[in-house]
Amino acid sequence: MAIKATINHDSIKDIVLELSKVLGTDHDEDNNELCFDLPKKLGDGHFRAIEFDFGVGIILADFLINEKMTLTFKKEKINPLKIFLNLDAPIQFIDQEHSTKLNRLESVMVSPSTNECQNFVFNSNKPITFFYIQINRKLFESKVEQFIGDMSEDLETLLRDLNGINKFYYNGYFSLDIAELIEEFKTCELTDFMQSVFLEGKTYEVIMRYLQLYVDKNNSKNSHKLIRQSSIIKIEKAVAIIKKELDVRISVNALAKRVGLNQNTLQSGFKQLFSTSVNEYIRDQKIEYAKNLLEKSDLNITEITYKIGINSRSYFSKLFKERYSVTPKEYLLQCRKRKSKSA
Structure with missing residues (x-):
């Protein structure tokens, strides 16, 4: 039987709490971090979520589930910017206008319109690994406002949409350098304060490199050419x-x-x-x-x-x-x- 979870995306914490309830498992919480294991009856794997300052949060998931699972984000008045980076088996992204198969090293950066749901579909018995970044642009504004004038017009328009009023969709590959940064994030052996600083730094490095790729590809004539x-x-x-x-x-x-x-x-x-x-x-x-x-x-x-x-x-x-x-x-x-x- 397929698993369907409809989730409020106001914060990373809300996403993980609701998903753990749907999957029927308990979560652990430590300061700004939440995590849970996939119940053995459903498969095997782990979900880890961290909320940082300035409206930035991440989910790192690595699992194999024995039933097809669809994660639906509810329609909301304020929509965060989402960056979804796929590191393993294909995942499907679906909204009102798109149905995109995300292969390994492929991504979407999206923000829905105010009346739109978004869906991520995970196939059964396939190794799933993804790194999901969510940015509340209203909270993020104070982080980037002093740099706005130095940004490209495309990037400024994207980050200035504080309430997520305008629909946004971008699909493209991300670099192996970004995949390596995520691997460093996954394998960090630091603890407590040092771990928190390290993981936040890696998250911002991923964001920076990804946004630079987006700007570069927007300015490239061959930006939509696919790689096998x-x-x-x-x-x-x-x-x-x-x-x-x-x-x-x-x-x-x-x-x-x-x-x-x-x-x-x-x-x-x-x-x-x-x-x-x-x-x-x-x-x-x-x-x-x-x-x-x-x-x-x-x-x-x-x-x-x-x-x-x-x-x-x-x-x-x-x-x-x-x-x-x-x-x-x-x-x-x-x-x-x-x-x-x-x-």
Whole structure:
């Protein structure tokens, strides 16, 4: 028998409390966090929700349910902005105008009209993992008001709709970098205050990167081109190769052949998933790894240069300064000063 839950979306807390009641299970509450396990008779899994300041809240869910489940958000006078990021098996999003299948690494950012319900449909016996962000824009206004003038027109219009009067719908892929941030969120081992600060920081980092993707794709001529799931898997393989072989110089063509894609598909996939080219992504990973080595290793700058597959120390210095506004030598001195102070 299918499970149907009609839920008030005034707050993350309301969503989780009502969903736990529908599923017939108890919840645990600790300060700003609520969680519950899926009853064994229905399947296996866990729901975790956290409310942060300024009207921002998240739900992280990881479960397998033995009955099809439909989650319906009620019609409300004030509608929050919702960002739904799918990390596993397909999920269906349905409103009055759309019926969208969300594959892995696909998302929707939505706000309904005042007379509209929204539905998320989860299939039975499929591994479901999603990260859901809800933003009450009226409360969020005080967080972003000083930056409004620097935002793009699209983003300003979206965040300025404080009561959610205007219907909004956006569907697109999100980057593997965002998926990694969510994984860091899931696996955080900190506790108490440090955990709270870390998780809130990761949530804002996800929001920032996602909104930047939205702005970039809005300004891109190819923003609506879809990527096949098989191609996404191969692009993930390419990312793994890049990160494993940072000391090697690898061409885009050679990388494409190794993962079984043509060069154009690999390039367009990186543009959609990372808003950057393959070569720019490789360069950024090398420079980030170099920064980590400067902080934590005893290698000198020349050794680090070769460690990241760059043959010219001056070229490495140029790239590093473009990224971090200091030279590697200056950054290394800063790191040593910090270490000596903490010793």
